[in-house]
Amino acid sequence: MQPARAAPVVTGAAAALTLGGVTFASGAEAADGDQETRTVRGTLPTGSPDFVYVPLDIPSGVRELKVAYTYDRPSVPAGTVGNALDIGIFDERGTELGGRGFRGWSGGARTEFFIRADEATPGCIPGPVRPGTWHIALGPYTVAPQGLTYEITITLTYGEQGTVVDPVYPPERAKGRGRDWYRGDCHLHSWYSDGRRTPAEIGALARAAGLDFINTSEHNTHASHAHWADVAGDDLLILLGEEVTTRNGHVVALGTEPGTFIDWRYRARDNRYGRFARQIRRAGGLVVPAHPHATCIGCNWKFGFGEADAVEVWNGPWTPDDEMSLADWDSMLVSSVRNGRDWVPAMGNSDAHRDPDVVGRPQTVVLADDLTREAIQDGIRAGRSYVAESRNVVLSFTASGGRGEHAGIGERLDVDHETPVTIRLEVSGAPRCTVRFVTDQGVLHTSAPLPVAGSGVVEWRTTPSYAAYVRAELRHESALGPLPGALAAFTNPIFLGSA
Incomplete structure (x- = not known):
């Protein structure tokens, strides 16, 4: 059976193609355990809409919905994209932008999924399979010149619905140490999207990395939120979120209310990103x-930073695209001091998916009043943080005036513009690394390499008229002559002078 094609329609998301519907016999006469299967096939050409919907008319009496799919992967010339097809599901409440009917997203991580009242495939939301028109959502991420031929098999199992299980979420507070520096990794993937680790495995790796908090960030689904309560503990705070994976860049929703889903079905040209950034904040989260x-297709950020609470400058092992992000962020700092605007703090996360990805490489170290969701978010939002490659790297970065004035990371040293200021960085855990002090003019001071023991103190003197802000970088030895080495750590800035 092949559904008839239909013209592209606007469904409240970006322009999308809705195909002809798939119908099943009435479930009223089906016996418990009976199954009914339909198979649909089609071909998507290059230039297809971002989302293609296949309607399913689900009768009453269905206990389980199962969907499996395949698609062809033809050979393509070098430099030409091949086929990649994502898949998800929306229930009878519809596909309108905002996700009221959202029931799951596998992306390209799985070839099949199921939904029942009591259980669902990771990435999907368990709950009743109610009668009405459901929609399989296909996302042709890339399409080869030959087109993309797919086959979808839908199987309904009839019978009495199972018992819906009430979700249990992790607490918003861990034991903590009062006002202190807390280490966290806010961009992680488990098997609830395209990762290969269970929440328990991630929790164990987070503890081994010396982390105090983590944030869940599955691609385009909140399905993992109810599966972290057993991983949390007095020593590990677990924030809940999502990586909103649009076709024009990804954004981490950091620390949203449990069960919050943020839609991703739009591009920058659709002018809808602001609506969902505000939804993240209404749900108590940060927009990052x-x-x-990043160089992957659709990963490069196209929405601007006007809605950002922070920006992920360092993602995973240090690479040239991180160097570009750091330079871009530094230019944003210069613009903020020039125009008197609010600044956007930086952070770093591992984006770990599977072995050998290292949880906590890098990690954001936040000065917070306690180990709670709200306190950690306040510290990130205020920029009271630095980023380090591991738990071994510990920094203390301050600016002081001649009369006892003092400021730390993310703060302002409020002194006259000609007042002498002492910048001081104390370091441990960074053998042979070089310290650089970066200002709105660029790098104005570079230290000799630290000793093999990895500890040291570097001081530099300036004035607010010479440097509107100062931030510190800790660099490994360079393998490419005059080019800077990979980062071992960097701080958010300290601003100098009256605002």
Whole structure:
């Protein structure tokens, strides 16, 4: 059976193609355990809409919905994209932008999924399979010149619905140490999207990395939120979120209310991103554009930073695209001091998916009043943080005036513009690394390499008229002559002078 094609329609998301519907016999006469299967096939050409919907008319009496799919992967010339097809599901409440009917997203991580009242495939939301028109959502991420031929098999199992299980979420507070520096990794993937680790495995790795908090960030689904309660503990705070994976960049929703879903079905040209950034904040979360210069298709950030609470400058092992993100962020700092605007703090996360990805490489170290969701978010939002490659790297970065004035990371040293200021960085855990002090003019001071023991103190003197802000970088030895080495750590800035 092949559904008839229909013209592209606007469904409240970006322009999308809705195909002819798939119908099943009435479930009223089906016996418990009976199954009914339909198979649909089609071909998507290059230039297809971002989303193609296949309607399913689900009768009453269905206990389980199962969907499996395949698609062809033809050979293509070098430099030409091949086929990649994502898949998800919306229930009878519809596909309108905002996700009221959202029931799951596998992306390209799985070839099949199921939904029942009591259980669902990771990435999907368990709950009743109610009668009405459901929609399989296909996302042709890339399409080869030959087109993309797919086959979808839908199987309904009839019978009495199982018991819906009430979700249990992790607490918003861990034991903590009062006002202190807390280490966290806010961009992680489990098997609830395209990761290969269970929440328990991630929790164990987070503890081994010396982390105090983590944030869940599955691609385009909140399905993992109810599966972290057993991983949390007095020593590990677990924030809940999502990586909103649009076709024009990814954004981490950091620390939203349990069960919050943020839609991703739009591009920058649709002018809808602001609506969902505000939804993240209404749900108690932070808006953090992720890996803004990543090279994967659709990963490069195109929405601007006007809605950002922070930006993920360092993502995973240090690479040239991180160097670009760091330079871009530094230019944003210069613009903020020039125009008197609010600044956007930086952070770093591992984006770990599977072995050998290292949880906590890098990690954001936040000065917070306690180990709670609200306190950690306040510290990130205020920029009271630095980023380190591991738990071994510990920094203390301050600016002081001649009369006892003092400021730390993310703060302002409020002194006259000609007042002498002492910048001081104390370091441990960074053998042979070089310290650089970066200002709105660029790098104005570079230290000799630290000793093999990895500890040291570097001081530099300036004035607010010479440097509007100062931030610190800790660099490994360079393998490419005059080019800077990979980062071991960097801080958010300290601003100098009256606002």
